[in-house]
Amino acid sequence: MGLFSKIKDMFKKEEQDENILNESIEEEQKEDNNSLETIEKSNKKNIKKKKDKTKEEVKIYEKGLTKSREGFVSKLANLTNKYAKVNEEYFEELEEILIMADIGVNTVMEFMDRLRDRVKKEKIDDPELLKELIVDELFIIYVNDEVLVNKINYAEEGPTVILFIGVNGVGKTTTIGKLAYNMKEEGKKVLLVGADTFRAGAIEQLHEWGEKIGVDFYSKEEGSDPSSVVYDGVEKAKDGNYDVVLIDTAGRLQNKVNLMKELEKMNKVITSLIDGGAHETLLVIDATTGQNGISQAKSFKEITNITGIVLTKLDGTAKGGIVLAIKEEVNLPVKYMGLGEAKEDLKVFDIEKYIYGLFKDFM
Ligand SMILES: Nc1nc2c(ncn2[C@@H]2O[C@H](COP(=O)(O)OP(=O)(O)O)[C@@H](O)[C@H]2O)c(=O)[nH]1
Ligand SMILES: [Mg+2]
Numbered sequence: 001m002g003l004f005s006k007i008k009d010m011f012k013k014e015e016q017d018e019n020i021l022n023e024s025i026e027e028e029q030k031e032d033n034n035s036l037e038t039i040e041k042s043n044k045k046n047i048k049k050k051k052d053k054t055k056e057e058v059k060i061y062e063k064g065l066t067k068s069r070e071g072f073v074s075k076l077a078n079l080t081n082k083y084a085k086v087n088e089e090y091f092e093e094l095e096e097i098l099i100m101a102d103i104g105v106n107t108v109m110e111f112m113d114r115l116r117d118r119v120k121k122e123k124i125d126d127p128e129l130l131k132e133l134i135v136d137e138l139f140i141i142y143v144n145d146e147v148l149v150n151k152i153n154y155a156e157e158g159p160t161v162i163l164f165i166g167v168n169g170v171g172k173t174t175t176i177g178k179l180a181y182n183m184k185e186e187g188k189k190v191l192l193v194g195a196d197t198f199r200a201g202a203i204e205q206l207h208e209w210g211e212k213i214g215v216d217f218y219s220k221e222e223g224s225d226p227s228s229v230v231y232d233g234v235e236k237a238k239d240g241n242y243d244v245v246l247i248d249t250a251g252r253l254q255n256k257v258n259l260m261k262e263l264e265k266m267n268k269v270i271t272s273l274i275d276g277g278a279h280e281t282l283l284v285i286d287a288t289t290g291q292n293g294i295s296q297a298k299s300f301k302e303i304t305n306i307t308g309i310v311l312t313k314l315d316g317t318a319k320g321g322i323v324l325a326i327k328e329e330v331n332l333p334v335k336y337m338g339l340g341e342a343k344e345d346l347k348v349f350d351i352e353k354y355i356y357g358l359f360k361d362f363m
Helices: 003-030 035-064 066-082 088-100 105-121 127-143 172-185 200-213 226-239 256-273 291-303 322-330 351-359
Strands: 160-165 190-195 216-219 244-249 280-286 308-312 334-338 346-348
Touching: 003 127, 003 351, 035 066, 035 346, 035 351, 066 088, 066 127, 066 351, 088 105, 105 127, 105 322, 127 322, 127 351, 160 172, 160 256, 172 190, 172 200, 172 244, 172 280, 172 308, 172 334, 172 346, 190 200, 190 226, 200 216, 216 226, 226 244, 226 256, 244 256, 256 291, 280 291, 280 334, 291 322, 308 322, 322 334
Parallel strands: 160 244, 160 280, 190 216, 190 244, 280 308, 308 334
Antiparallel strands: 334 346
């Protein structure tokens, strides 16, 4: 059985289990209960709660990936309907669809070679049978035998410091707000540090997020040295026993040398207060910018040590293939994805839910 079928079964099974669970909880509610039954019931309720959460998450992926599904995935579906047999034209059209979906030319070329090989070896000529193969091969690009670390590297003690970098407008400040909300929900004490001091508006925007979700905020006035804000912010977090410090930075990439120096300085300041320096440096990329986003990742990778990617605005693009291009061309794990502007719209990146959300109508 192919990978996609497995994923599909997994999410389907969860739905079925849940229906059974709902029925049995309903039934029990009608009965009289002794204490043992009450325990069992509360266990079942807990399982149900957990399942509800998974289901909710899958729904958010599905909704956030609607545009991509209606864009490139529906084109793939049309392709299958258009050709009765797999032939050279079919392959050429497939190649074009994948390139248009921002998967990246090199990745697509390799993918096409592998697909052609498999088609030849397995003697497939029905496009319908090729669907599952396509999804599986796309999935393989991402997984590629590696263990992908999408977990945040939390400090064993003291505050965990997470630095956000990326060019203007990609969604750094918004991502910090959303992540702070997630972490607060998990019971963590979070401090937002506004080190994008070039515009008063940028400081204020982060401040507003803090007020909206009820977490603390620290910054200085416009024009202050970003590193001094970082120093004081991290110190405040240590003194105040914060669990996490989320640092917003300016994203001016006009001058690579300056940006590199500034990031170096910030890292040095953090290292002076925290053993080993920042726990994570997350590069934020706007999915709607396609190959441009990939070039940004390559540039930033040259000047600083990045531990992961946040891919924003996936809800706003019909080209969800950029996730695969990042893997292939930049080889950094996508740790979070932004699927909207609201505080709930940031999700830990999960390749299985992503593939399911993208291809669920395709097969
Ligand atoms: N649709 C959508 N919009 C987003 C997402 N993340 C950020 N934005 C919007 O992108 C714009 C720029 O975000 P901002 O956080 O200010 O970017 P920054 O300059 O990198 O700090 C804002 O209007 C955000 O609301 C996302 O995941 N989906
Ligand atoms: Mg900002």
